[in-house]
Amino acid sequence: MTEWSYTVKIWAIRKRDYRKPYQLRWKVGTRPHSESFLTLGLAESRRAQLITAAREGEPFDVDSGLPKSLVVKDRDIPWYEHARNYIEMKWDDSPASTRRTLAEAMATVTPTFVKDTKGMPDARVARTALYGWAFNKNRWEEEPPADVAKVLDWFKRKSLPTSALSDLVLVRSSLRAISKKLDGETAAPGTISRKRAIFYNSLEYAVEAELLADNPLTRIKWKAPEQVVEEVDPACVPNPEQAAELLTSVRDQSPRGRRLVAFFACIYYAAARPAEVIGLRHKDCDLPRRGWGMLRLRETRPRAGTAWTNSGEAHDRRGLKHRPRKAVRHVPIPPELVALLRWHVTAYGTAPDGRLFQTMRGGVVQDTGYGEVWAEARTRALTPSEFESTLAKRPYDLRHAAVSTWLSSGVEPQLVAERAGHSVAVLFRVYAKFLKDGDEAANAKISARLGQRGRRAENPVHAPSTHFETGRSSARQCETVR
Structure with a gap:
């Protein structure tokens, strides 16, 4: 570790009878240093360099005796x-x-x-x-x-x-x-x-x-282009009826689609990210015969490419996004998804490592593969105008649909954020438009409550006329005193 000092003392150049007769001496901290030169000009140049660095407040390296700027230059690399x-x-x-x-x-x-x-x-x-x-x-x-x-x-x-x-x-x-x-x-x-x-x-x-x-x-005074507010466009979010039609179209289009209908259903009903569903294992699912179940999401497998992973596989293996490596997200799932997952396990079993979803050849589900299935489902489930729009353009839009459905159902934003796997701040920023709708519903409830209070005030049973008579009587008494 380099030791720096601002205590520097530089002496005058002295001449000696040596091959390099001109000697410059200086001290950094308590450490003395010296350097000999062939000509007086070279010695004076170095002395001026040291004096300038000291006057400008540069720290000096105690070991080499050089100011920081010269140390940096000596260690320089391309x-x-x-x-x-x-x-x-x-x-x-x-x-x-x-x-x-x-x-x-x-x-x-x-x-x-x-x-x-x-x-x-x-x-x-x-x-x-x-x-x-x-x-x-x-x-x-x-x-x-x-x-x-x-x-x-x-x-x-x-x-x-x-x-x-x-x-x-x-x-x-x-x-x-x-x-x-x-x-x-x-x-x-x-x-x-x-x-x-x-x-x-x-x-x-x-x-x-x-x-x-x-x-x-x-x-450097430099301003980057302003960051666009990250906000989900409601136009891309399918409603429950459209989501159901899309899942049906996935199931009905081909054997590959039948393998993936539960995959897309996890994104829609559990607001899971596609990379989280890829790594979902059977042992992390509670799938009762009746009622709600539970998913324990603990791993994500984003596709990064074989050139970038340690394993040489296309998908990386890591913890949940923006969470500690061993964090687990518990997401309750409705009976609809429970039934689909139970059917999926019965029909296709699991991969050797316990994963629920695998290709027909037993490999890891690829984004290109499920993307093709999703594109075909849109052509079957949507009207021509809906297909040309951004509605459900990506499988990820099913996750947005899940969160928006939870919010519109009156679920607490804190609970929605916890189940979706991000912070409340992100929920407010990304789903601002859906929260705005929730504000309008809340305002309507407040107005209704205030309206009830107003009606009670006008009702003689709750607002006896003696109260107002007392007020008028008090006013007459005041006039009498005057």
Whole structure:
């Protein structure tokens, strides 16, 4: 660990009878340092460098005696190398989907930190090589194709030193790159925000590695495009009748559809995410013969691609979204879903690892497969105008339908949020329009209650006339006193 000190004493240059006769001496803290030079000019230049750093308040490294700016320069490495070091540091503790996001961010900013653009590969070719190979740690032991190797060699040769990122103009150019897609269009606000956060973190890592004196992003006045409020559009949410028609269409279209009807029903009746249903096991289901059952959701299997997972499988295995790894979400399920799951287990059994849902060949359910079934179900269940709209466009819209149904049924928002697996704040933000409808229903109830109070006030039984007579009598007494 580097020890820094602000206590610096610098002596005048002295001349001695040596091969390098001019000696500069200084002390950092209690540690003396010296350096000899061939000419007086070189000695004076170094002395001026140390004096300037001390006057500007730079800390000095006790071991080397050098100011922080010079220490950073001595330890400097190319940005390309630092970016790979950052990926390696983050890799093991990151889920597969996060690894992809990290690689995408580094592949976006790296082309902006080059000495010149002479011989620079096409933007799409460069992005593919950087994203798929340079910043994918799973492939570092593989030999890349010749065309990819050529692109990576170019970036190794042309990469600027990491210390160059102290230039704010240079860093600002990377923010422009983050804000744009490859076709030049402005990227989505969420994408920009994620990439900037990763870039910021990589610069913090450079500060920790003492490659930069500070994080240059903290000194740049830059405003990202405003984040669009994440809110579910009611137009995409099917009502209970439409949801039932869609599930029936899934069941009736093909053998593959019959295998998946209970899969989609879990999304609709339990507000489960598709990745949660993929990993759902039989032992995590309470399926009584009568009444409500229970799902215990404890795992999610998002599809990240074989190149990004530790197992080499397309689906990553991780805990529930935004929850501790061993967290379990308990979701009561209605008799309709209980009956479907009992039928599914009787008809198809379970996978060797206990999963409820598997392909006809016994594999993990793929998003492309259930997506095709869902698309066909929409053509069968919806009218032409509904099909052309955003209504139930994605299977995920069944989850929105579940939450909106619970809210419209009068279930407490806190309980809805708990069953759906997100915070109350997210519920209020994402389902604002549905909560607004709930407010209107609540207002109607309040108005009805206030109306009852008003009617009681007008009813002679509850509001005797003697009260008002007393008031008039009091008024006459006041007139008499006057």
